[in-house]
Amino acid sequence: MTVETPERAGINVPDREGLYASMFRMRRFEERAYELFLQNHIHGTMHLGLGQEAVAAGVAAALRPDDYSLGTYRGHNHIIARGAPLDRVMAELFGRATGLCKGKGGSMHLTSVDHGAYGSYAIVGAHLPIACGIAWSSKVRGTDQVTVCFFGDGATNIGAFHEALNLAVVWRLPVVFVCENNLYMEFTPIGSVTAVVHPAGDRAPAYSLPSVVVDGNDVEAVYGATAPAVAAARAGEGPALLEMLTYRYSGHSRTDPGAYRPAGELDQWKERDPIAAFRRRLTETRADMDRLERMEADVEREVAEAVESSLNAPQPDPDDLLTDVFASNETRWRT
């Protein structure tokens, strides 16, 4: 395993307190969202990314605001990392009219085009080819925008993954594939159903796709690996793949207690909690802790306001049921 650290890659991580605050913002949002789910304010399902925050935060920090990203159904972190306002994300989980998608998407389909976040996809692996298409668009339109595609380890065993990797290399697309390897494909250890040790990283060489396996719980390492991949893609040098090793604290979805995991495994990973570990490192390296604490207080306030506003947000307009099917809302499927 190659573990990239920012020091080794020669990357200067900008705004370390900001990187911390980005992770803290995801963590507090999801903790509150989960409580609200248990209190029956949020319906449907919910796939939490608790424990995986360093990946989304470190990757997003390496992007420009006009870059594109695609996330998964475990995608709260992905969209929050791009800067989507928490009140609109929370309202979407509540199914309210003020949600990012007017309540029509829900937890698994968070999208904020204004923040470059082009969808959260709930069919495993389906979005890797779509990421290729967005990168293709940048290429033919002659912009230098880069597309990042987050996906889970489970996606690496689906055909779309392989079709997308091949096309990205053949067309030399400005796309960076980011695998969040949290060790479990739903309820099954990924290693027990995959022919290689690193489900994404070990497949990439078959497509001549540069890849690196990264400690996905170290936000600086994530940033350090992502920044050069994004820079290369932006410079027209083609795609890359990053496999981030991380761990999800919760089960696969809301109804899964995660009982299939060996005793002690969760505790071991919590000792390497990406947020607590980075906070310790910031303390040791004499970061601006006053600023960091102010940022934490700001996050707490933003989350509280997001909850409050969502509880009071209007329900969708019943007339909106049939809108947004086609481009013109005058267009019906028949005359």
Added chain:
Amino acid sequence: MAHLTFREAIAAGIAQEMERDETVMLLGEDVAAGGGVFKATQGLLDRFGPGRVWDTPISEQAIVGAAMGGAMTGLRPVAEIMFSDFLATCWDGIANQIAKMRYMTGGQVSLPLVIRCANGGGVHFGAQHSQSAENWPMAIPGLKVVAPSTPADAKGLLAASIRDDDPVVFFEHKWLYGSEGEVPEGDHITPLGQAQVLRSGGDVTLLGLGWTALLAMQAAERLAEEQQMQAEVIDLRCLVPLDACTVLESVERTGRLVTVEENPRPLGWGAEVVSIVMEEGFDWLDAPARRVTTPSVPLPAAPLLEDLARPSVDDIIETALSLIS
């Protein structure tokens, strides 16, 4: 007017839109250097270059994914899926992603793209290269479905589909590629969602789509000659948007309806049209609305068996006559 084959008219429709709008891109298997396996994209690479016309690997999921991503971010991709049977290999991209994205995002994105495919039987290719799949996307909210019957419509409807801001699945009947006809030169657009009355008549309405519209015309001519029965023939042109008004207006006059489709019987598009007529035009009917379809069977390769399975002029005539007693 230019005298063109159907396949030339397809290329002409694409070329017209590529000329007009530099964001129109063509992609698919063999579409560039090969000119398409049905030669419907011949000459486009030479004319527009490799920056506009893209050969892909045999990767249908990658093709529709690329089209979708491109469409969301400023392109108007025209993707070819060689045979409509292969839509099943990328159905997730079409049915779950492309069709639903605008709705799921609350209207944040548009998907101006076209997926073209060769459709239908009659060429004895066997069950995996002969299906009529136009009823598949009809069942998925968010997709438009178009199927031309003439070279003029091939150009006009394809150009309109490319110009449309919604995803269109465009079915080109492979039996029609060699057919010829007059095609308007210059900017030619046939609006989506407007059925065409091919022949007027007061005794029965025959409703077809693509190749079956031409089949219905042949049946109508024989009905007139042999039975003194005047059939009105309507070419639906599109399943979505569906021009139900034109069908209902015709049935109000004729009192009889026969739908002619190549779909296997259960849930072919004729079933939807008939259900609309039953709900909204029942009082006008002098006889039950009836459907001519293929039976619920995979299409066989043997010419004799395939011909037996597909709708024929005789089937239409027999069905039309059964409505008069």
